[in-house]
Amino acid sequence: MKRNSIFTSVCFMLAIGMAGMFSSCTKTQKTEEPFSLAQLIPLFTADNVPENGPGEDLDMGGFAFTPSDRPDAQDNTLPGGGLSRHSMLYIGEGCNRIFLVDQGKVVWKYDTGNGWELDDLWMLKNGEILFTRMAWAAKITPDKREVWRYDCKENEEIHAIQPIGDDEAVMLINSFPARLVRFNHNTGDIIWEKEIEFAGNGTHGQSRRMRVTADNTVLVCFLTERKVVEYSLDDMSIVRQFDVPQPWAAIRLQNGNTLITLEGERRTIEVDKDDNIVWEISLDDIPEEYRLPDCQSVCRLQNGNTILCSRGDGGRGTQLVEVTRDKEVVWVLKDWKNLGPATSVQILDQVGYSENPGELER
Numbered sequence: 001m002k003r004n005s006i007f008t009s010v011c012f013m014l015a016i017g018m019a020g021m022f023s024s025c026t027k028t029q030k031t032e033e034p035f036s037l038a039q040l041i042p043l044f045t046a047d048n049v050p051e052n053g054p055g056e057d058l059d060m061g062g063f064a065f066t067p068s069d070r071p072d073a074q075d076n077t078l079p080g081g082g083l084s085r086h087s088m089l090y091i092g093e094g095c096n097r098i099f100l101v102d103q104g105k106v107v108w109k110y111d112t113g114n115g116w117e118l119d120d121l122w123m124l125k126n127g128e129i130l131f132t133r134m135a136w137a138a139k140i141t142p143d144k145r146e147v148w149r150y151d152c153k154e155n156e157e158i159h160a161i162q163p164i165g166d167d168e169a170v171m172l173i174n175s176f177p178a179r180l181v182r183f184n185h186n187t188g189d190i191i192w193e194k195e196i197e198f199a200g201n202g203t204h205g206q207s208r209r210m211r212v213t214a215d216n217t218v219l220v221c222f223l224t225e226r227k228v229v230e231y232s233l234d235d236m237s238i239v240r241q242f243d244v245p246q247p248w249a250a251i252r253l254q255n256g257n258t259l260i261t262l263e264g265e266r267r268t269i270e271v272d273k274d275d276n277i278v279w280e281i282s283l284d285d286i287p288e289e290y291r292l293p294d295c296q297s298v299c300r301l302q303n304g305n306t307i308l309c310s311r312g313d314g315g316r317g318t319q320l321v322e323v324t325r326d327k328e329v330v331w332v333l334k335d336w337k338n339l340g341p342a343t344s345v346q347i348l349d350q351v352g353y354s355e356n357p358g359e360l361e362r
Helices: 002-030 037-044
Strands: 088-092 095-102 105-111 121-123 129-132 136-140 146-151 157-163 168-174 178-184 190-196 210-212 217-222 227-232 238-242 247-252 258-262 267-271 277-282 298-300 306-309 320-323 329-333 344-347
Touching (some): 037 105, 121 157, 136 157, 168 210, 217 247, 227 247, 247 298, 306 344
Antiparallel strands (some): 088 095, 095 105, 136 146, 178 190, 210 217, 217 227, 247 258, 258 267, 306 320
């Protein structure tokens, strides 16, 4: 009886082990291949993509892209290999063209007409692009069709937008009252609007960037009120506040820290959960020959490097600088022959989806 009991127990343990092995194999087979948005670039270079789409506005007035013929407009001797280093979506204030860069050249563009200003954009997993143009926001397809558009009312501005899931997105509308708007980005139907109280600093000075986090909160930069406020996305209760001067952008990193661009102070700081600054970079930390004239937004790459974006002083300065954690400069972009100013970029060779808040740290 005892021997049979031992035999039964051994068989039982072996069965569990074999089941675990098969379960592990099954899980391995179901694991998705790493996805980066760079895999979608063929959608933008396909034969069905027109030179100019029906929704493009080619009358861009003073905001048109004009390649510079200045001798110092392009410098391919700078570190990092110029345009060939990263595939990216690229936009900037003062130039109303969206650029898609791949393998060292601009492979796609979209012109958005006259007026101020391109500030934020995202490529979705199907290749469609959400973007803001201050007076309006829209979603376009790789073949340049407009899917959805929201036009601001009087005294409204939109500088920030973000997808959350496959069908929904949020945008921050500067106004009195300002409001966070959640909507279906396939149809344009508004799901809810929630007010955010800003002081009377004028519509334009209220905010630039907001970002939804993986914790279902939203970081809102109060540009002229010297703070970043984190709200619960459920009821807009305040979760946390960062008292910082002139914050242009704030990102919740996957390590739990918050990366904040302080435009007026010309520096970017990384703040931990206890409000300690654990990393920072000033534009003065960058060697003078590479130094950006200003910085509005940044993105953290999955190798730990940080890309700083600049309007580039009207074509005289550099546009992008990539630095390591030790502040070593590994890439400097100065190319006014192919690109305009750089307010914001989305680096497409990073693994992850725009639709998952916090997955891409930008």
